[in-house]
Amino acid sequence: MYDGAAADSWAVYEEDDSTLAPLLIVRELLGLHRFDERNLPVLGHIETLEGIPRRHVHDLASEWNRWWLADVAAYEGVSFRSGGFGGSGASSNPVGTSGPGLPPGQKLQDFLTHHWLDVAAYQRDVRLRARAELGEARDSDLTMSELVITTERCKGTRALPFRLQLEVLPFATSGLWPVTPTRYLVSSRLRRDRAGFAAAIAPVIESLGW
Numbered sequence: 001m002y003d004g005a006a007a008d009s010w011a012v013y014e015e016d017d018s019t020l021a022p023l024l025i026v027r028e029l030l031g032l033h034r035f036d037e038r039n040l041p042v043l044g045h046i047e048t049l050e051g052i053p054r055r056h057v058h059d060l061a062s063e064w065n066r067w068w069l070a071d072v073a074a075y076e077g078v079s080f081r082s083g084g085f086g087g088s089g090a091s092s093n094p095v096g097t098s099g100p101g102l103p104p105g106q107k108l109q110d111f112l113t114h115h116w117l118d119v120a121a122y123q124r125d126v127r128l129r130a131r132a133e134l135g136e137a138r139d140s141d142l143t144m145s146e147l148v149i150t151t152e153r154c155k156g157t158r159a160l161p162f163r164l165q166l167e168v169l170p171f172a173t174s175g176l177w178p179v180t181p182t183r184y185l186v187s188s189r190l191r192r193d194r195a196g197f198a199a200a201i202a203p204v205i206e207s208l209g210w
Contacts, residue, residue: 010162010209012144016130018167018185019075019100023068025122026108029115035061040185041173045129046122049115056107063105071100072179129170133188143198147205159209166191166201176200182208 021043027033028046035058052060102109112119148159164182171187174196178184184204190197 010148010159010164012164012166014166014168016134016168016188017127018169019071020068020167020179020185021123021126021169022100022119023064023071024169025119025126026112027064029118029122030060030064030111031057032061032064036065038177040177041171041175041187043126043170044172045125059105059107060111063103063108066105067100067103067108070104072183074101075183076180126170130168130188133170134168134192143194143201144205147198147202148209151202151206151209155210157210159205162208164204164208176204 024040024043025046027036028042029049030052031048033040033042103112152158162182164184166184166186167179168186168188168191171185171189174187174189174193176184176186176190176197184201186197190200
């Protein structure tokens with residue numbers, strides 16, 4: 001976690017995992033990223049399953065979208081904290097304690113019942129890949145503090161209190177993608193590039209703090 005000096009100041013929480021990772025994995029396993037209008041990149045190294053009846057694909061895409069919205073809404077109801085994740089539905093989660101609850105749709109629930117071991121294995125792989133790509137990049141990283149200090153000097157005023165959650169995943173594409181105004185997915189490739197990450201996150205910090 002990175003924060004300002006005062007208790008009521010700003011704080012940025014950063015994790016190399018996400019409750020959304022299982023959802024993104026399922027999206028790729030089922031090939032639903034073709035129907036997702038959020039323009040999120042793929043995680044890669046996930047093989048799309050064959051033989052899914054075409055008549056079910058749109059139903060699965062609709063159920064997946066509802067699952068995403070439900071998980072994001074549930075997470076927003078949990079206060080920011082460091083450490084692991086686990087929304088209100090974690091007790092019924094087949095993937096693990098760091099993942100979301102069951103999806104609201106029957107077809108997607110049936111899929112997870114049969115494939116949750118695959119999803120869990122992919123989730124472990126995603127976490128390991130993110131950490132491997134990051135290496136030691138963040139151990140002494142003062143990017144957040146430097147950005148806030150620099151912006152405060154330029155604007156001549158202190159940052160307003162804000163909270164920001166960053167979840168780093170090994171996306172195949174380098175970038176930064178909003179989930180909500182205070183929650184972002186970050187590619188591990190971008191996070192490792194300190195200058196590139198600073199340039200990408202600076203507008204977010206400014207929009208929240210001023």
